[in-house]
Amino acid sequence: MEGNILIVCYSYSGKTRKIAEVIQEQTGGRLSQIYPRQPYPADFDRLLSQVSEESRSGKFPMLLPVTESADIYDVVFVGSPNWCGTIAPPLAAWLKKNDMAGKVLLPFFSHCGGEDKGMKETVRKLCPAAKIGSSLYVLENGRENLQDMVQTWLEENFQKK
Ligand SMILES: Cc1cc2nc3c(=O)[nH]c(=O)nc-3n(C[C@H](O)[C@H](O)[C@H](O)COP(=O)(O)O)c2cc1C
Numbered sequence: 692m693e694g695n696i697l698i699v700c701y702s703y704s705g706k707t708r709k710i711a712e713v714i715q716e717q718t719g720g721r722l723s724q725i726y727p728r729q730p731y732p733a734d735f736d737r738l739l740s741q742v743s744e745e746s747r748s749g750k751f752p753m754l755l756p757v758t759e760s761a762d763i764y765d766v767v768f769v770g771s772p773n774w775c776g777t778i779a780p781p782l783a784a785w786l787k788k789n790d791m792a793g794k795v796l797l798p799f800f801s802h803c804g805g806e807d808k809g810m811k812e813t814v815r816k817l818c819p820a821a822k823i824g825s826s827l828y829v830l831e832n833g834r835e836n837l838q839d840m841v842q843t844w845l846e847e848n849f850q851k852k
Pocket of ligand 1: 802
């Protein structure tokens with residue numbers, strides 16, 4: 692596959708990570724998982740209130756250092772679970788910190804049946820000068836359909852470019 696490809700994802704419980712791995716297998720790109728410096732609470736109510744506050748205020752968490760810089764990549768896949776209809780704050784933090792101008796950005800999201808109430812829009816706002824392709828939405832980790840879903844999405848959004 693053409694171009695220099697980076698796959699960045701945040702995953703709380705491993706499902707977005709699974710999607711990222713399949714994208715990695717099919718594109719041969721470099722996979723880089725991001726982590727908040729302070730892990731999120733395991734308790735769901737505490738997690739939810741922290742996430743709501745971060746998304747509301749735009750005060751995204753600090754991230755652990757990552758070895759991969761986005762600078763040398765032409766194509767960047769960015770993945771996150773759907774958290775309260777939008778992207779998880781760690782991915783927002785990464786997008787805010789990295790300059791995506793002129794790059795092809797392909798978002799992929801894991802969810803549990805809820806709608807996109809601002810995931811795509813948030814990516815667009817944080818990366819106004821990127822060329823953003825259509826997003827891939829996967830129910831949880833896509834199970835046995837994951838390989839085919841990723842392949843079809845890549846054919847429609849990426850390989851033909
Ligand atoms: C704090 C929190 C909020 C969530 N909000 C939504 C939501 O609004 N809509 C939805 O479809 N799924 C929601 N989910 C479910 C996750 O998107 C889903 O379980 C996803 O597969 C998890 O991906 P991960 O394993 O990469 O973290 C939420 C999960 C958490 C922990």
